[in-house]
Amino acid sequence: MNILILGGGGREHSLAWAIKQNPKCDRLIVAPGNAGIAKIAECADFDVISGTAVLEFVQEQAIDFVIIGPEAPLAAGVADQLRDAGILVFGPSKAAAELEASKAFTKAICDAASAPTAAYGHFTDAEAAKAYVQTQGAPIVVKADGLAAGKGVIIAETVDQAVAAIDDMFDGSFGEAGAEVVIEEFMTGEEASYFILCDGENVLPIGTAQDHKRVGDGDTGPNTGGMGAYSPAPVLTDAIAQKAIDEIIRPTMAEMVRRGTAYQGILYAGLMIENGQPRLVEYNVRFGDPECQVLMMRLGAQVLDLLVAASEGRLNDVKPNWADDHAVTVVLAAKGYPDAYEKGTVIGGLGALQSDSMNMVFHAGTAERDGMIVANGGRVLNVTARGDSLAEAQQRAYAMVDKIDWADGFCRRDIGWRALG
Numbered sequence: 089m090n091i092l093i094l095g096g097g098g099r100e101h102s103l104a105w106a107i108k109q110n111p112k113c114d115r116l117i118v119a120p121g122n123a124g125i126a127k128i129a130e131c132a133d134f135d136v137i138s139g140t141a142v143l144e145f146v147q148e149q150a151i152d153f154v155i156i157g158p159e160a161p162l163a164a165g166v167a168d169q170l171r172d173a174g175i176l177v178f179g180p181s182k183a184a185a186e187l188e189a190s191k192a193f194t195k196a197i198c199d200a201a202s203a204p205t206a207a208y209g210h211f212t213d214a215e216a217a218k219a220y221v222q223t224q225g226a227p228i229v230v231k232a233d234g235l236a237a238g239k240g241v242i243i244a245e246t247v248d249q250a251v252a253a254i255d256d257m258f259d260g261s262f263g264e265a266g267a268e269v270v271i272e273e274f275m276t277g278e279e280a281s282y283f284i285l286c287d288g289e290n291v292l293p294i295g296t297a298q299d300h301k302r303v304g305d306g307d308t309g310p311n312t313g314g315m316g317a318y319s320p321a322p323v324l325t326d327a328i329a330q331k332a333i334d335e336i337i338r339p340t341m342a343e344m345v346r347r348g349t350a351y352q353g354i355l356y357a358g359l360m361i362e363n364g365q366p367r368l369v370e371y372n373v374r375f376g377d378p379e380c381q382v383l384m385m386r387l388g389a390q391v392l393d394l395l396v397a398a399s400e401g402r403l404n405d406v407k408p409n410w411a412d413d414h415a416v417t418v419v420l421a422a423k424g425y426p427d428a429y430e431k432g433t434v435i436g437g438l439g440a441l442q443s444d445s446m447n448m449v450f451h452a453g454t455a456e457r458d459g460m461i462v463a464n465g466g467r468v469l470n471v472t473a474r475g476d477s478l479a480e481a482q483q484r485a486y487a488m489v490d491k492i493d494w495a496d497g498f499c500r501r502d503i504g505w506r507a508l509g
């Protein structure tokens with residue numbers, strides 16, 4: 089099978105790493121890829137947001153299967169254009185990708201499906217939004233409706249902060265994404281991520297994880313794309329996970345079918361758990377980054393069979409094989425991230441690290457320059473390890489981190505703390 093993965097972060101490196109180990113994979117191409125991916129796959133450079141460009145490449149290179157990593161090509165309808173041309177593709181249609189691209193859409197789906205989630209209002213003008221905040225009080229959550237690269241959510245501690253956030257959004261600080269605003273009840277509890285393969289009809293959970301969004305130890309400082317993750321997330325017990333499937337995931341899928349926009353791909357459900365009850369925070373229509381890295385570490389080569397089955401509508405024929413183990417990934421970021429940071433600083437010590445089914449350094453934002461690996465983004469490396477326990481996986485991951493020679497980088501030292509108690 090000739091396989092093309094769209095994307096070029098740590099998520100796509102981990103997908104490529106797992107898929108490459110499956111004997112069914114003949115040729116593996118990643119676009120655009122990065123310096124780490126280039127060591128295990130071919131990298132190609134074309135516009136991955138353009139369905140026409142992707143289709144042209146696929147036909148030229150006789151690609152049999154396309155896996156779409158990030159949300160942007162999905163929201164742009166790349167999956168639709170490939171599917172219309174008869175190409176096997178993993179990832180939802182543009183219409184189904186609205187589950188991530190529009191928060192108001194997801195709330196309406198939850199209403200129709202009676203799925204537990206935060207109470208909310210949906211607004212297209214600032215005055216009505218402010219009036220709603222006045223009646224609800226604070227804390228309250230103000231969200232730009234559209235894709236805002238993870239930045240469109242403001243947790244307002246006071247009514248004044250909420251009002252300022254509303255003005256900001258309608259004044260265009262989030263561009264088109266803020267033309268509509270969703271205001272939500274502030275939910276308390278513990279967050280976890282649940283990853284479910286969907287083939288339009290059937291659902292197959294493939295793991296749980298917990299991300300660490302804040303930049304600093306002890307969950308302090310500004311929000312980031314994610315500074316580390318571990319899997320499984322013990323807060324998502326079997327009973328709570330089943331509740332999430334029965335009360336949130338299946339009803340969502342049924343509603344998507346009813347609307348004629350069946351969902352196929354990975355559904356990433358962000359859940360808030362309190363008193364044994366999961367509530368939906370948000371959906372993403374792609375794997376989490378860095379959550380994907382810990383899932384791939386645990387699933388390995390079988391992931392190709394699972395993704396193909398989801399794309400062919402055969403999820404009922406397959407079953408993930410779980411080792412009873414744990415994985416941790418620690419994000420190494422460029423100093424300054426999530427604010428301004430430098431690119432091009434040299435990273436040493438990578439060559440001496442173990443690279444096997446228990447220990448892997450996935451590349452997120454790297455490039456190669458004169459034979460050296462250099463930083464080329466904010467989140468740069470995902471140092472990932474497995475273990476029989478979370479503590480063992482964590483200890484292995486940090487042992488690798490400590491062998492990396494990069495004075496211009498930093499990481500959190502407490503990935504996994506919630507579960508380690």
Ligand code: AMP
Pocket residue numbers: 206229238241243272273274275276279358369370
């Ligand atoms: P989202 O982009 O919707 O995932 O929001 C980003 C983060 O904001 C989530 O991971 C939560 O930590 C937080 N958040 C979003 N909505 C709520 C809510 N209704 N109540 C509490 N926290 C929330």
Ligand code: GLY
Pocket residue numbers: 299313314372375376377378379
């Ligand atoms: N790590 C959070 C995300 O991928 O959205």
